[in-house]
Amino acid sequence: MTTTRSPTMSESPTDDYAFECSDCGEEFEVNAGMRKALLTHGCPVCGATVDEEAFTSIAQS
Ligand SMILES: [Zn+2]
Numbered sequence: 108m109t110t111t112r113s114p115t116m117s118e119s120p121t122d123d124y125a126f127e128c129s130d131c132g133e134e135f136e137v138n139a140g141m142r143k144a145l146l147t148h149g150c151p152v153c154g155a156t157v158d159e160e161a162f163t164s165i166a167q168s
Contacts, residue, residue, distance in 0.1 A: 129155070
């Protein structure tokens, strides 16, 4: 058996953001896909609406 791993999930691995919920104050790092999910579904901790101002782009040096 050979396990095939699809590379399609990592189109921009350095595209990371720091998320801080303006409602409950929860902070964690997210990637672009998670950022989009948070914008769509809201804060996973308190359920508050998340807007783009809750994210800070993390520069990868
Ligand atoms: Zn929250």
